[in-house]
Amino acid sequence: MKPSLHWPRTLISRLSLIFLVGLTLAQALSFGVQYYERYETAKNTMLGNLETDVSTSIAILDRLPAEERMSWLKQLDRRNYRYLLDEGSPGVALRDTPIAVTSIKEVIGKDYPMTVTDIPGPIKHFQVHLKLADGSPVTIDVRPSMVPLSPWLPVVLLGQLALMILCAWLAVRIAIRPLTRLAQAVENLDPNTHPVHLDEQGPTEVAHAAIAFNAMQARIAAYLKERMQLLAAISHDLQTPITRMKLRAELMDDCGDKDKLWNDLGEMEHLVREGVAYARSVHGATEESRRTDLDSFLDSLVFDYQDMGKDVQLSGKSNAVIHTRPHALRRVLVNLTDNALKFAGAAQLRVEPEEGDSLSVTVMDRGPGIAEEELARVIEPFYRVENSRNRSTGGTGLGLAIAQQLAQALGGTLTLRNREGGGLCAELRLPTRLS
Amino acid sequence: MEHVDHILIVDDDREIREMVGNYLKKNGLRTTVVADGRQMRSFLEATPVDLIVLDIMMPGDDGLVLCRDIRAGKHKATPVLMLTACNDETDRIIGLEMGADDYLVKPFAARELLARINAVLRRTRMLPPNLVVTETGRWLGFGRWRLDTSARHLLDEDGTMVALSGAEYRLLRVFLDHPQRVLNRDQLLNLTQGRDADLFDRSIDLLVSRLRQRLLDDAREPAYIKTVRSEGYVFSLPVQVLGAPA
Numbered sequence: 001m002k003p004s005l006h007w008p009r010t011l012i013s014r015l016s017l018i019f020l021v022g023l024t025l026a027q028a029l030s031f032g033v034q035y036y037e038r039y040e041t042a043k044n045t046m047l048g049n050l051e052t053d054v055s056t057s058i059a060i061l062d063r064l065p066a067e068e069r070m071s072w073l074k075q076l077d078r079r080n081y082r083y084l085l086d087e088g089s090p091g092v093a094l095r096d097t098p099i100a101v102t103s104i105k106e107v108i109g110k111d112y113p114m115t116v117t118d119i120p121g122p123i124k125h126f127q128v129h130l131k132l133a134d135g136s137p138v139t140i141d142v143r144p145s146m147v148p149l150s151p152w153l154p155v156v157l158l159g160q161l162a163l164m165i166l167c168a169w170l171a172v173r174i175a176i177r178p179l180t181r182l183a184q185a186v187e188n189l190d191p192n193t194h195p196v197h198l199d200e201q202g203p204t205e206v207a208h209a210a211i212a213f214n215a216m217q218a219r220i221a222a223y224l225k226e227r228m229q230l231l232a233a234i235s236h237d238l239q240t241p242i243t244r245m246k247l248r249a250e251l252m253d254d255c256g257d258k259d260k261l262w263n264d265l266g267e268m269e270h271l272v273r274e275g276v277a278y279a280r281s282v283h284g285a286t287e288e289s290r291r292t293d294l295d296s297f298l299d300s301l302v303f304d305y306q307d308m309g310k311d312v313q314l315s316g317k318s319n320a321v322i323h324t325r326p327h328a329l330r331r332v333l334v335n336l337t338d339n340a341l342k343f344a345g346a347a348q349l350r351v352e353p354e355e356g357d358s359l360s361v362t363v364m365d366r367g368p369g370i371a372e373e374e375l376a377r378v379i380e381p382f383y384r385v386e387n388s389r390n391r392s393t394g395g396t397g398l399g400l401a402i403a404q405q406l407a408q409a410l411g412g413t414l415t416l417r418n419r420e421g422g423g424l425c426a427e428l429r430l431p432t433r434l435s
Numbered sequence: 436m437e438h439v440d441h442i443l444i445v446d447d448d449r450e451i452r453e454m455v456g457n458y459l460k461k462n463g464l465r466t467t468v469v470a471d472g473r474q475m476r477s478f479l480e481a482t483p484v485d486l487i488v489l490d491i492m493m494p495g496d497d498g499l500v501l502c503r504d505i506r507a508g509k510h511k512a513t514p515v516l517m518l519t520a521c522n523d524e525t526d527r528i529i530g531l532e533m534g535a536d537d538y539l540v541k542p543f544a545a546r547e548l549l550a551r552i553n554a555v556l557r558r559t560r561m562l563p564p565n566l567v568v569t570e571t572g573r574w575l576g577f578g579r580w581r582l583d584t585s586a587r588h589l590l591d592e593d594g595t596m597v598a599l600s601g602a603e604y605r606l607l608r609v610f611l612d613h614p615q616r617v618l619n620r621d622q623l624l625n626l627t628q629g630r631d632a633d634l635f636d637r638s639i640d641l642l643v644s645r646l647r648q649r650l651l652d653d654a655r656e657p658a659y660i661k662t663v664r665s666e667g668y669v670f671s672l673p674v675q676v677l678g679a680p681a
Contacts, residue, residue: 239520240448243542247454250545269542291595296649303600303645321595326588 012176019168027160047103054140055107057083062132069136081142088127088139091117100144104128178206182213189217228279235275242269274398277331278381281405287325294318297326298351298361301333311346312337318351318359322432328406329430332414335403336363336426343367344423357432358412366423375416379404440556441465441482445475445501446490446518455488458545459552472496472504479510486552489535490518499533506534514559516551518543574677575611577670578659580650581677582611589649602627603646606639610660610670619667643668 008014057076061069061083069085076083094101094116101116108114114130128140185196196217198210242265249261298314305312333349340347344367353359370378377383381401400416403426407414412430419425442464446452452468459466467484469475472495475487487505491498502515517538536555539548575582581590587604589597599607609618609626618626620639627639643660646652652659661671 236520239541240451244448244450244454246542247451247458247545251454251458265542273540291593293595293597297596297598299645299649300598300600300603303602307600307602326596326598 011179012172015172015175016168019172020165023164023168024161027164031157043099047099050100051103051107053078054081054104058108058112058130058132058138061138062134066134066136080144081140084127084139084141085136086139087137088117088129088141089119091119091127094118094126098124098126098142098144100142101126101128104140178202178209182209185213189220224282228282231275232279235272235279238268238272242272271398274402278398278402278405281328281331281402281409287327287409289323289325291321292324292326292329294320294322294351294359297329298333298349301330301337302349305337305341305347310341312341312349313347314349314351316351318353320353320359320432322359322430324410324430328409332403332406332410332428333361333363335399336428339363339399339426340365340367340424354429358429359432360427360429362425362427364419364423364425366419366421369418369422369424370416372418375418378416379414439463439465440485440552441467442486442488442552443475443478443484444468444488445471445493445498446488447471447493448490455545455548459549462549464549464552472501475501476504479505483510484513486514486516486556488516488518488548488552490520492520502533502535514555516548516555576675576677577611577614577672578650582607584608597649599649600645602642603649606642606646610668611674614670614672614674617663617666617669623667639668 008017060072060076064072073083073085095118097116105114108130112130112132114128116126116128119125119127123143124145125141125143128142130138130140132138181198185198188196198213200207200210200214202210246262246265246269249258249265252258252261295317302312302314337347337349340363344365346365348364350362350364351359352362379400382397383401384397404414407428410430412428415427415429417425417427442459444452444455444459444466446455446468447470449470452470456466456468467478467482469478471493489498489501496504498517498519502517505511505513505515511534514536515534517535518541519538520541536559537551539551573583573585575584579592582588583590587601588599591597605627606623609623613626623639627642644654647654647657647660650659657671659670659672661669663669
């Protein structure tokens with residue numbers, strides 16, 4: 001695979017990268033400038049010393065009688081160069097002239113003609129050959145080397161790098177953490193059931209965002225509550241006039257319109273009841289949870305349908321005692337079963353234990369099902385599937401919305417899907433223990 | 436002269452109470468309509484009635500308060516039928532806990548109200564006086580079970596709820612209302628159908644076996660509902676009226 005460089009995806013790695021690269025470059029630059037400056041100074045000092053030293057040494061050697069020269073050599077040796085009283089080693093011609101040679105030539109080149117040879121080897125090494133006034137040869141043997149770096153310098157540099165990495169990581173973490181928390185809070189946002197209160201402490205910007213988030217959450221909760229109250233109030237206040245109208249219609253003399261009026265009132269009544277039920281379902285968590293024998297619960301539900309002559313069957317056994325809110329659970333299953341009966345004329349319930357502390361109750365039918373693209377929308381309140389079959393049966397569009405709300409209040413989930421071979425499958429997953 | 440049942444209707448909506456009153460009158464009952472709790476109390480001072488139809492949502496004292504007053508006063512034996520405005524289980528249970536004998540959700544049909552009134556009257560007259568369900572009599576205890584007559588489910592000794600279908604509950608109530616008496620199939624069928632007019636075409640035998648399953652009663656050696664050969668069934672344990680469970 002060809003390695004390629006990508007701009008990292010997470011903000012934390014991007015910021016870390018920018019900080020780290022920037023700081024490292026700045027650090028390297030300042031180190032480089034300082035090092036260069038030091039090098040220049042050292043070189044000038046060194047060359048100055050070299051010039052005086054070499055000219056003095058050569059002058060001393062020149063003045064000394066030939067037999068005394070040897071005993072002086074020891075005292076003239078320096079760290080990088082020494083003097084030999086012979087022709088030196090044979091070498092090759094220099095490819096470039098070191099600055100030390102230039103300085104030496106400048107100082108004594110006029111008085112002593114010289115040749116320079118390079119001694120090949122792993123370490124730079126060259127020799128300057130010249131003749132003293134009496135004609136005897138002298139060789140300056142030079143092994144140039146820079147002033148060595150202190151051994152602690154790399155340690156300090158590494159330490160600096162580590163410090164930069166640490167600071168960059170810390171700064172980025174401090175900057176990113178509130179953002180992560182905010183994202184999490186928004187993700188879990190459900191003003192009805194779990195209001196998340198963000199901590200309004202910390203740096204100004206963070207505190208500001210937290211305050212704004214909390215305010216937004218409160219506003220959403222207020223809107224939802226208001227919407228529910230409105231729905232509940234309308235539905236509730238309609239009950240009295242509908243009761244009057246129903247009584248009046250019932251007491252009317254028999255005529256063709258009486259039945260129609262009666263049916264219309266029945267539909268209105270149904271809508272009003274569902275409206276109240278939906279408004280209440282949002283606060284479904286008010287019912288007390290209790291230990292419930294699930295099998296007898298489902299049996300009784302199915303038997304009630306069968307006793308009314310409805311085709312509702314139950315398969316599977318859970319052998320479970322669960323902690324749940326029985327009225328809410330019954331309402332969810334009744335809504336799903338009524339739906340199945342409405343569209344398919346029959347319903348099959350199945351209960352299965354699931355992995356972990358949950359189980360699933362499915363309500364299945366062999367009706368027309370729901371188009372895939374509408375599956376997610378049918379659980380929205382007042383949404384009705386656009387097909388002729390549904391319109392003729394005239395639902396309120398609230399049954400599934402209520403079921404969905406209550407399933408949440410039960411700590412469960414409700415999912416709808418189409419069955420293989422046609423029909424709808426509504427699956428309610430329940431925890432065996434309500435938190 | 437034959438006794439004509441006197442029904443007192445308490446509802447703050449004038450049209451509703453008058454239409455209901457007229458309908459019941461047309462169907463052979465004597466009716467009086469009042470608008471609120473104050474009028475109800477002053478009427479009951481002078482005239483005892485056979486049944487009170489009580490609206491829950493009323494200005495002033497609401498139906499629940501009035502129902503509790505009735506149960507605490509000298510008319511405590513008078514059956515009460517509640518009219519609730521909300522189709523909510525908790526309202527129903529609170530209403531029944533306050534001592535109402537039955538409830539009906541608004542908007543209701545007049546003929547349904549009539550049927551409920553007749554059913555309540557028939558039932559309260561049929562119950563042995565020691566088993567009239569009063570404020571403290573929500574719970575009936577037998578063997579290892581308690582029956583919650585408001586919420587209509589069983590509780591075992593751990594407090595686990597065991598649900599009953601409508602028909603199962605009605606049959607169990609019949610047995611508990613007539614403990615240790617042999618009841619034949621016709622009697623059981625009549626008494627079971629007495630309360631609600633639901634379609635009921637299960638045979639009594641099937642229903643008894645379902646109820647035995649619910650009570651975890653061994654069909655071969657039943658401890659609760661025993662078969663009396665060629666006669667019917669008997670509920671063989673004593674039944675106690677209990678206070679609220681601890």
